[in-house]
Every structure is written in structure tokens, then in C-alpha cells.
Amino acid sequence: MTTEHTPTPATAPLSTLITADLLRGALDLERTAHGVLPHRLPASARAQNVDGQLAMAESQPSGVRLAFRTRATVVELDTLPTKRVYVGAPPRPDGVYDLLVDGRLARQASATGGNTLTIDMTAGSAEHRPGPSSTLRFAGLPERLKDVEIWLPYNETAELVALRTDALVEPIPDRGRKVWLHHGSSISHGSDAASPTATWPALAASLGGVDLINLGLGGSALLDPFTARALRDTPADLISVKTGINLVNADLMRLRAFTPAVHGFLDTIREGHPTTPLLVVSPILCPIHEDTPGPSAPDFSSVSEGRLRFVATGDPAERAGGKLTLGVIRDELARIVEQRAADDPNLYYLDGRDLYGEADFAELPLPDELHPDAATHRRMGERFADRAFAAGGPFGDGA
Structure with missing residues (x-):
């Protein structure tokens, strides 16, 4: 059973349920025991897949981002990453979360802890070990109505556990972009x-x-x-x-x-x-x-x-x-x-x-x-x- 450490006392008291209308770039959203897991292939495709490499790749949220409009100056995201370790290979860097304000990069962070997937390429085996979730805190954001995007790491799976802010959030309206x-x-x-x-x-x-x-x-x-x-x-x-x-x-x-x-x-x-x-x-x-x-x-x-x-x-x-x-x-x-x-x-x-x-x-x-x-x-x-x-x-x- 995965244990999750308790986040530090938040100055972002408003909790928002993470739903599909706050996510872009995902084709499916799976409810898990911890929160939600974005997928880049739909359930129908995943059901026909028998390859562990593809299952891992499609669950890594490359291009997937939380997107919302808010006046919040503090945003906290609880996330449960799954990080890869390759036997005999150099350690891989932690995944990076990019926070954009009105389309411009404003903050970056990485999640500590998390699950570990140890892969032995020579033996063709993989071992999964559970770990704790992590809290990412983005503070000092501009005090005005703005569009915020949190791009999830491309190189590790990220279960989204909770989203907290110090002001209300709403989905970003359609901007008419292709x-x-x-x-x-x-x-x-x-x-x-x-x-x-x-x-x-x-x-x-x-x-x-x-x-x-x-x-x-x-x-x-x-x-x-x-x-x-x-x-x-x-x-x-x-x-x-x-x-x-x-x-x-x-x-x-x-x-x-x-x-x-x-x-x-x-x-x-x-x-x-x-x-x-x-x-x-x-x-x-x-x-x-x-x-x-x-x-x-x-x-x-x-x-x-x-x-x-x-x-x-x-x-x-x-x-x-x-x-x-x-x-x-x-x-x-x-x-x-x-x-x-x-x-x-x-x-x-x-x-x-x-x-x-x-x-x-x-x-x-x-x-x-x-x-x-x-x-x-x-x-x-x-x-x-x-x-x-x-x-x-x-x-x-x-x-």
C-alpha cells in the first residue's frame, strides 16, 4: 500500500477537483486510488496492447498540461510520480514540471519521492516499488486574472492527487487555436x-x-x-x-x-x-x-x-x-x-x-x-x- 506524506500547511486553501476540462493533451483520464492518471492513448487502445514499453510510454504525460484561469498567487499540486531506474545505467534526472503564466515560463519544479520502476534491459524484467507522493508549490504568481498551465514531465508517470490555490480556478475558454x-x-x-x-x-x-x-x-x-x-x-x-x-x-x-x-x-x-x-x-x-x-x-x-x-x-x-x-x-x-x-x-x-x-x-x-x-x-x-x-x-x- 502506497503511503503519502502529509503536505506542509498550505496557504492555498481552495481545493479543486482535477477533471478533464482542466487538462489538455490527454486522451483519457483514469481515476486511481490516489487521484487521476492522464493517459495519451484511449482505454480501447490500451486494452489491445500487450507491450510494457508502450504501456509505460503512453502513461508518461508528454505534452499534457493542467490549464486554468485564476487570480491565485499560490498554486499547489500534489502528485505521485513513477520514476524509472535502469539497471547498469546512469541515474535518470527527475522529471520537470513547467508552470506557464499567460504562455510564458514562470516557474519550474520537480517531484521527490514517488514510485520506482526498476528496469533490467538485459533480462527484460521490471520491478515496481511504491513510494510517497510529493507537493509542488508555486508561489509569488502575479496578482491578476491570468491563464496558468502546468506542463507535466514527459519522462515519468504523474498521478495527479490534488490541486490547491488561494483563489478560484476555472477552465480556460476556447481560444480558437488550431x-x-x-x-x-x-x-x-x-x-x-x-x-x-x-x-x-x-x-x-x-x-x-x-x-x-x-x-x-x-x-x-x-x-x-x-x-x-x-x-x-x-x-x-x-x-x-x-x-x-x-x-x-x-x-x-x-x-x-x-x-x-x-x-x-x-x-x-x-x-x-x-x-x-x-x-x-x-x-x-x-x-x-x-x-x-x-x-x-x-x-x-x-x-x-x-x-x-x-x-x-x-x-x-x-x-x-x-x-x-x-x-x-x-x-x-x-x-x-x-x-x-x-x-x-x-x-x-x-x-x-x-x-x-x-x-x-x-x-x-x-x-x-x-x-x-x-x-x-x-x-x-x-x-x-x-x-x-x-x-x-x-x-x-x-x-
């Missing part, structure tokens, strides 16, 4: 970004003036049909799908299966969004897998130096048998989009190397050979906004 629905891998999920508002999709959404729903799912952009149905059934004005790296990581399928799977994924999205601008984005540069198939595997030889690296374990000669590499995937995605665009004028393609390519790798190499660092997230967000949201882009004013 909703951008994005799906991708751990890079879209957040990987090693500085904070939840600094992932490349969050940065791009801010620059593009849109509301983000981020279905970046670490290790799990695998063309699953239930993910396609979640995209199909989620109201959105703009949609993007970034796919490829996880298919190579997992060595999940061959070219023969990849092509119809991509068609089926796009067909399903189009069932719910027949004319919505839909952008297909291929993988960013990742040298270990450009011409070498997967699977990827952790290389623990650098752990003593405080870092973990990944290596590609496939053989380039296996491409002849249909094994996937990033080069193969980019060529096929470009061909598929060109073929479909003849009958779908709202379908677009973006080469991921336009977001991060060879020159970028020379300047900002991938620290673990797979995931970008915080500076690269910023660069990718700015470039995506420039290519997608600018006038003439697939998500530009005419979209």
Missing part, C-alpha cells in the same frame, strides 16, 4: 529535452501558435492499428506522423510488411480526417542505422563514464532480404506519399534530415547514438515550425 495532433517515437516523446515545454513538438507548437496533442510514444511508433484508430478518433486540425526509427530499433518487420502497414495506418487516419492536412515525416539522421538494420542494443561499456550508448546489431547485407534501415524507410515513405498525394492533395512529406542532418550531427552529435540533446530539440522545433507552420508550408495559414 489543434495539432502529432505521433512519433521517443524523440517526439521528449527523449533528453530540458523540460516538457522544451521538447521539439512543444517548441514547434508554441512557435506555430497551435495547441499540441503529443502522441510521441517512446520506443512505440510501430504502426500499431490501435494507435492509428486513436489518431483517427481524436479531433484535430493538423496531423503529423513521424515514423521509422522504432521499426529499425525493434527489427519489427521487413519491407514487404512495412509498405502495406504504412498504407493501412494512413487509410485509418483518413477515415476520421479525410481532408485534414496530414504530414508524414521520415526519421532524422541516425548514423548507426542509416545503412545498418536493427535491432538496437545497449552498449554498457561507457557506463563508467556516466553515459549509455546504443549500437546497431544488424548486418548491412541483410537489406537485400528486406531488412529495414533508415535509408530504406525514407525512400519508401517518400514513394508512398508521392503515390497517395495524386488522390490526396492534403498529404505532405518531410524528410527528417531537414530537421537534423549530417551537418547537425557534426555539430551536435547524438549523445547515446539514438536520442538528441536539449539543444537539438530546440533546433528541431524551430526548423519544424519554419517548414510546417510558415506561409506556404503544409500547416501554414492556408491549411
Whole structure:
């Protein structure tokens, strides 16, 4: 049974029930023994999933934020995090909560305590240990009516236990902004970004003036049909799908299966969004897998130096048998989009190397050979906004 420590005496005496109308970026809200748990996949999708990695990823609230209007100068949030520990790997940093006032970053905090999920990648096992909840206190906020957002950490599960303020809160009225629905891998999920508002999709959404729903799912952009149905059934004005790296990581399928799977994924999205601008984005540069198939595997030889690296374990000669590499995937995605665009004028393609390519790798190499660092997230967000949201882009004013 999880024990929760008692919060310090609050100067925020008004308690507000956390409901769906105070949350953005989540597709479902589960009531738990402690409070509520935001999910980024609906219950119907979760019921069909048998993969622990995906279950963990979708429960990590990348892009999910509490959003309310208030005159409060003090906001307190009780949260029960679940933090990951990888056996043999360096400790992971605590997740960051970003508090925004009228769209500008005003405070940051991290939750202590919480549950621990210890993962042994070599053995393929995981152990869950319960822990106490934590109170985040944001004080000294401006004494005026304002819009407050608390962006939840992208890299740890966060059960929301209680919300307290020293003034009433209400949902933020609809601002008429377009909703951008994005799906991708751990890079879209957040990987090693500085904070939840600094992932490349969050940065791009801010620059593009849109509301983000981020279905970046670490290790799990695998063309699953239930993910396609979640995209199909989620109201959105703009949609993007970034796919490829996880298919190579997992060595999940061959070219023969990849092509119809991509068609089926796009067909399903189009069932719910027949004319919505839909952008297909291929993988960013990742040298270990450009011409070498997967699977990827952790290389623990650098752990003593405080870092973990990944290596590609496939053989380039296996491409002849249909094994996937990033080069193969980019060529096929470009061909598929060109073929479909003849009958779908709202379908677009973006080469991921336009977001991060060879020159970028020379300047900002991938620290673990797979995931970008915080500076690269910023660069990718700015470039995506420039290519997608600018006038003439697939998500530009005419979209």
C-alpha cells in the first residue's frame, strides 16, 4: 500500500477537483486510488496492447498540461510520480514540471519521492516499488486574472492527487487555436529535452501558435492499428506522423510488411480526417542505422563514464532480404506519399534530415547514438515550425 506524506500547511486553501476540462493533451483520464492518471492513448487502445514499453510510454504525460484561469498567487499540486531506474545505467534526472503564466515560463519544479520502476534491459524484467507522493508549490504568481498551465514531465508517470490555490480556478475558454495532433517515437516523446515545454513538438507548437496533442510514444511508433484508430478518433486540425526509427530499433518487420502497414495506418487516419492536412515525416539522421538494420542494443561499456550508448546489431547485407534501415524507410515513405498525394492533395512529406542532418550531427552529435540533446530539440522545433507552420508550408495559414 502506497503511503503519502502529509503536505506542509498550505496557504492555498481552495481545493479543486482535477477533471478533464482542466487538462489538455490527454486522451483519457483514469481515476486511481490516489487521484487521476492522464493517459495519451484511449482505454480501447490500451486494452489491445500487450507491450510494457508502450504501456509505460503512453502513461508518461508528454505534452499534457493542467490549464486554468485564476487570480491565485499560490498554486499547489500534489502528485505521485513513477520514476524509472535502469539497471547498469546512469541515474535518470527527475522529471520537470513547467508552470506557464499567460504562455510564458514562470516557474519550474520537480517531484521527490514517488514510485520506482526498476528496469533490467538485459533480462527484460521490471520491478515496481511504491513510494510517497510529493507537493509542488508555486508561489509569488502575479496578482491578476491570468491563464496558468502546468506542463507535466514527459519522462515519468504523474498521478495527479490534488490541486490547491488561494483563489478560484476555472477552465480556460476556447481560444480558437488550431489543434495539432502529432505521433512519433521517443524523440517526439521528449527523449533528453530540458523540460516538457522544451521538447521539439512543444517548441514547434508554441512557435506555430497551435495547441499540441503529443502522441510521441517512446520506443512505440510501430504502426500499431490501435494507435492509428486513436489518431483517427481524436479531433484535430493538423496531423503529423513521424515514423521509422522504432521499426529499425525493434527489427519489427521487413519491407514487404512495412509498405502495406504504412498504407493501412494512413487509410485509418483518413477515415476520421479525410481532408485534414496530414504530414508524414521520415526519421532524422541516425548514423548507426542509416545503412545498418536493427535491432538496437545497449552498449554498457561507457557506463563508467556516466553515459549509455546504443549500437546497431544488424548486418548491412541483410537489406537485400528486406531488412529495414533508415535509408530504406525514407525512400519508401517518400514513394508512398508521392503515390497517395495524386488522390490526396492534403498529404505532405518531410524528410527528417531537414530537421537534423549530417551537418547537425557534426555539430551536435547524438549523445547515446539514438536520442538528441536539449539543444537539438530546440533546433528541431524551430526548423519544424519554419517548414510546417510558415506561409506556404503544409500547416501554414492556408491549411
